[in-house]
Amino acid sequence: MAYKITDECISCGACEPECKNQAIKEGESIYEIDPTKCTECVGWFAAPKCAEVCPVDCCVPDASHKESKEQLLEKWKNLHPGKTPEAT
Numbered sequence: 001m002a003y004k005i006t007d008e009c010i011s012c013g014a015c016e017p018e019c020k021n022q023a024i025k026e027g028e029s030i031y032e033i034d035p036t037k038c039t040e041c042v043g044w045f046a047a048p049k050c051a052e053v054c055p056v057d058c059c060v061p062d063a064s065h066k067e068s069k070e071q072l073l074e075k076w077k078n079l080h081p082g083k084t085p086e087a088t
Contacts, residue, residue, distance in 0.1 A: 002035035003048055004062035015059060018049035021079055030058075035065040042069060043076030043085040 002023075005015070009030035016024045016031060021044075023037035033050070040061075041048045050059040067075070076085060 001040070001067050002038035002062045002065040003033050003040060003050060003059050004035075004065075005031050005033055005050075006058040006060060008056050008058040010056055010058075012055060014053045014055060015050035018053050020044045021076070024050060033059075033062075035062060036075075037079060038065075039072045039076045039079070042072040042087070043080065044087060046087050 005024075007030065011026070011030055013026070013031070016026070018024075019033075019038075020041075021037045021039055023034045023039075024031055025034070026032075048059065051057070073085065077083075
């Protein structure tokens, strides 16, 4: 499933440069994750980087966007045509 950023976000911006899918953008009051671009870092890393670097643990799985690992990898392939996944 895609990740989301909760209201506890302190808008530090640590997560944005970590997202190789460019799914994280600064919103009006907090950062936001585009679920159509979030692959939980499948294709890039073994674990979601946004959650790893967040100092307040506000990057969490979004239960309203459930996807299997296979679906996440397929999304990654659609976002990065012609590239080979670095991690699955």
